[in-house]
Amino acid sequence: MRRLVQWPDFAAALVVLALGVGFLAWARTYPSKPAAVPTLVAWIAIVLSLIDALARTETPLGRTLRRFVAAEHLIEWSAEGERAAGTARIAGAIFWVLAYLAAVAAFGFLAATPAYIFLYLKTHGGRALVPSALAAILTTAAVWATFQGLFRYPLYPGLLFGGY
């Protein structure tokens, strides 16, 4: 039996719809002048997402709309093999970025960068201990020498070490 909707794409359209509705409600809390253009944009987003959602349904209207608004060709790129990846691998890749951000915020660049590179290479990248450690040390040294040493940009020290 064919499904009535293409779920991932349909859900994505609903997320944009929710964003549009939320933004519209938010815009209306401001006086008329600063709210004018945001309100218009919110309405445009709502209409677009509704058409998008309709186009993701397996109905005559959905199929007709899809022909006009969702062709095969997309001016974007994506890493080969990335489409077939499982949820766990995607979650892992996002986790590493978020973990690095959290570590930078807490401990600063000089502590977080070598730890992040080493742990990423060792666990996610499947590299040996020595190359992972070398990459971590060399990158951190290069970052420090370029930004702090050469250009005199202070590196963020981390909330635990006096950063704000």
Place this chain on the structure above:
Amino acid sequence: MLESTLTALQALLTPLGVLFLVLGVIVGLAFGVMPGIGGTTAIALLTPLTFALDSSQAMLLMGGIMGAVSAGGSVTSILLNTPGNAPNAATCFDGYPLAKQGKAGLAIGAAAGASTIGGFLGVFTLLAVIPVMKQLVLAFGPPEYFMLALMGLCAIAVATGGQFLRGLSAGAVGLMLAFVGYDSVAGGVRFTMGSNYLWDGIQLVPALTGLFAISEMIALSVAGGTIAREGAEARVTSVLQGVWLSVRHWKTTMQGSVIGTLIGAVPGLGGTVAAFLAYSAAVHASKAPETFGKGNIEGVIGPEASNNSKDGGALIPTLAFGIPGSAEMAVFLGVLVLHGLQPGPMLLIEHEGVIFALILALLVSTLLSNVVVLALSRPLAAVTRVDVHLLVPIVVAVALVGVYALRETLGDVLLAGLFGVLGYIMIRFGFPRVTLVIALVLGEIAERSYHQSLNMSGDDWTIFFTRTPSLVIFLLLVGFLLVPAVRALRKRRREPAAA
């Protein structure tokens, strides 16, 4: 003019003149290659150094930086999908797919060729319009800015190929994000959720770094392997062929150069808008728009020609009126004032030699930096053969340190990370990131110009159509939107005929 050119040549052809120009080129390339840091930072960083130099030497240093930054930025855009500077982001769309196909050398060659030609055309345009600068800049008011911004936003529909609905949706989200922060029209803050950091709005550099660098690193981390796919040609043999392609596709090169020069000359719009418009125009003009985003060399040539030609254009209002065309020019304005060179029509009369030194430096550095990029293309392209798991943490770390260095704010780092995740989600669900970026760049300009225009006219919206420059831009915009429809109609007519 001849006397000034000779004076400028005299300043350049001294050991110190050559030294400062080469130093400018090296600094420009280095800052261009580093994601998140661009020409604005490079000029700002070296401004105190110019205090000890005479005006001509300072102009040689600055011209060297300006001419070289975009050449450096194009290399990382092509090889790592990480724009060195915001205007290089458009180069990623086709430069990176080319690198993935093992054609990094071809893309780098085409980028170098197009940006050299674009840079030269931009400078020659600057020379040509110097006598009529005043009339040109004064012709643009808020209605014209609004129409230009609208034209940029409508380019969304073109730039997203078949996925135009999702492109427009992403554009709408981009506009919502552009409204965050201080509202320059009503004078209050909006949509900040009580965060002081968001008062300045969504910062473009962290957003771009996140959307293009971090999100791509997430995608690579998921995919594994190397950037250039297995089976792709391993050698970088097509660099000169790439240069030749920028000449063979002379229409795209010229189109990008003209767009770069014109948009660069409009204060407030800047190189990013110019590069995206040049990309859209290349897609628009192509007989095979569906090949863009998959490694069409014209998708590299258009934005790169625009990237270097915009410098010549941006100098027009900066030198003639002291109105900077971009953030880079705003910092450069400080250098001019520091050296007692008061921008305005009299600048060219009183300090013609110094200005010609700047123009000469811009020309030479454009050529020099691209020659350096070409010479280094082989080792640089080797990056695409490295295991992505080695690249990912290094690029993420360097990009985020670069983002922090720009304003020394932790918020920028976190914003870049969040935009990275957003960018990846957009990739997964087929929302083009380019449209969000265009909207983010143009949102504030469009809203401000809209309100200013209505204030000027007493809420009479016909002001957008009664002023000649505004009407001309509007007609261009309509033509721009009609081209795909005309092309589709032609295709439909041809198909039955062929059948």
